[in-house]
Amino acid sequence: MIDLVQPLLNGERRALARMLTALENERPGYETALAALYPHTGRAWIVGITGAPGTGKSSLVSALAKAYRARGQTVAILAVDPTSPFTGGAILGDRIRMRDLAGDAGVFIRSMATRGSLGGLARATRDAIRVMDAAGFDRVLVETVGAGQSEIDIVRAAYTTIVIEAPGLGDDVQAIKAGILEIADVLAVNKADLSGADNTVRGLRAMLELGHPASRTELLQHHGQLMSVEPSANGHNAPLWMPPIVRTVATNGQGVDELLDAIEQHREHVLSAGLVELERAHIEIEIYERLRETLLLRFLQALPGDTLADMLRRVQAREIDPRGAVSELMGLVGNQAIG
DSSP: OGGGHHHHHTTOHHHHHHHHHHHHHTOTTHHHHHHHHGGGOSOSEEEEEEEOTTSOHHHHHHHHHHHHHHTTOOEEEEEEEOOOTTTOOOOOTHHHHTGGGTTOTTEEEEEEEOTTOOTTSOTTHHHHHHHHHHTTOSEEEEEOOOOSSOOOGGGGTOSEEEEEEOTTSOOHHHHHHTTHHHHOSEEEEOSTTSTTHHHHHHHHHHHHHHHOGGGOSSOOOOOSEEEEOSOOTTSOOOEEEEOOEEEOBTTTTBTHHHHHHHHHHHHHHHHHHOHHHHHHHHHHHHHHHHHHHHHHHHHHHHSOTTHHHHHHHHHHTTSSOHHHHHHHHHHHHGGGGGO
């Protein structure tokens, strides 16, 4: 795997594809290669695209890629598709929807199955983003699964998060449940040529005006359009970002340039506010998650024989409750799991 590092840094697409396959399948040596690539990351701007199924995420991602290319920027696309809980397979269909980008040397498309991971991303997504970053792409577009109300992981990986809505997919309460106010840096109402688009825009705007912290006196950190709030205790105005709402029609390119401008405006805002803190927050969350995963694996490996199966039997027989089972298992393993 280490032999792929330099060719990848030189922009060889074959080396990039092989590296992504290696990390997704956890082939021997991939961790060493990732460590060698890490110093070359931090240059690409990562844009996350999420939303419910049927909002046109893939079509809008394809349109965004074309618009970026028209501006002379290179684009890598990472499309995450769901894995069937019954067969374990996945239909990586986003490449079909993005076939118009085929043949463009400045665009690289990779589909990735979740393999059971929740939160809208695959377990290897963060590493794949870093590999694409090291490969020299200006923008990395990450399209989530599109499950609806549980896709918050993208906020922990992207610098700008776009939430896509479409007319006819639910009322204002549904939008609140999806956590739009919390995760969106930019709101895109796609399929804006359909009836009901005006109502969708009005509903989103009303929720933003109701829920945004612009009326508070204290400084609250949020991504979005620059706003002046009431003077804080130190007498300065705190700039806040109100997520803009952009109407788009991905199939004919309507509103795509406006969406691109909104992304770039948010990028400038984040850079002016300080990207270091945002990146630090992402790294901190990732380290905690990797620690939790590693410690759990070591703990299970340290359990003697059929201990876990026996404990499951005891809990099912009502001989012990789940909380007591965990305490007993911890007592059996002790410090061995983290030694």
